[in-house]
Amino acid sequence: MGDAAVFLDRDDTLVVDSGFIDHPDKVVLVPGAADAVRRLRERGFKIVVASNQSGVARGYFDETRLKEIHDRMRQLLAGHGAAVDAVYYCPYLDGPEATVDAYRRKSNLRKPEPGMMYRAAGDLNLDLSRSWMIGDAPRDVQAGRAAGCRTILIANGEPADSVDNNAADYCVANLLDAVAVVERETTSAKSAHRSEFPSAPAASAGDIGDRLNEIRDLLEHRDRQQRFDDFSVARLLATLLQMLALFAVGWGILALLSDDTSMAVPRLLLGCFLQISVIAALLATRR
Ligand SMILES: [Mg+2]
Numbered sequence: 001m002g003d004a005a006v007f008l009d010r011d012d013t014l015v016v017d018s019g020f021i022d023h024p025d026k027v028v029l030v031p032g033a034a035d036a037v038r039r040l041r042e043r044g045f046k047i048v049v050a051s052n053q054s055g056v057a058r059g060y061f062d063e064t065r066l067k068e069i070h071d072r073m074r075q076l077l078a079g080h081g082a083a084v085d086a087v088y089y090c091p092y093l094d095g096p097e098a099t100v101d102a103y104r105r106k107s108n109l110r111k112p113e114p115g116m117m118y119r120a121a122g123d124l125n126l127d128l129s130r131s132w133m134i135g136d137a138p139r140d141v142q143a144g145r146a147a148g149c150r151t152i153l154i155a156n157g158e159p160a161d162s163v164d165n166n167a168a169d170y171c172v173a174n175l176l177d178a179v180a181v182v183e184r185e186t187t188s189a190k191s192a193h194r195s196e197f198p199s200a201p202a203a204s205a206g207d208i209g210d211r212l213n214e215i216r217d218l219l220e221h222r223d224r225q226q227r228f229d230d231f232s233v234a235r236l237l238a239t240l241l242q243m244l245a246l247f248a249v250g251w252g253i254l255a256l257l258s259d260d261t262s263m264a265v266p267r268l269l270l271g272c273f274l275q276i277s278v279i280a281a282l283l284a285t286r287r
Contacts, residue, residue, distance in 0.1 A: 002127035009135030010051035020055040024072035032176040034080030050116040056091035057103035088116040112142030245274035
């Protein structure tokens, strides 16, 4: 079984959002951020930051600068004894606001898609069903749910009941309150053996469909290399057999048109046999 993680949004969850942060000097931690990370680590969670950074696609800063900004964030947290296991970001954006051609595209890394969580799960051997996503935007919640995590929406000053919580499992006032929820639920899970998928019963039909699609994509991705190898060998064999089948049929037709038609039937039967072999070879590769 993999490790449980807490995925944290960056802007207005860990770091004060002052617009598009384009310089390490602009990084200011949200009050309580270091305390939150430290407490979650003490509970045994891996800490993974997952952040949309369309500023790269918009041309506001490049990935080198973004890594400097994240180094600064890690440094500030480390100064208070809080370590982050990994930082994932999506630099892509689809649409005319993306002025940098190389980054103008749709990406499943960009929240509300769950690509960053899936990538982290593969890299760090995470168990997403025991993991949490904490963020201040509905797309954080959507990404977390799509990845199979429990979700907490931070209202950040808004009354919690006035926020569109987008079916988050919990809606709280700030990051430290979110940590308190995780601590409480982790304790109760140990004593009560909660379901591994506590958010599933609340999911709508659309959510379930989206989740199934994501699972299908993940399985297809894992299986793709193996299928490709098998298919390449079978395709070569089928191509050779198909050529022989066509040759046998043509040979039989020539016999039909000639004076001596006695060889036509055996040759046509050979063609049929080879054609059936082609179909069998192709069916054998299907999964
Ligand atoms: Mg945010």
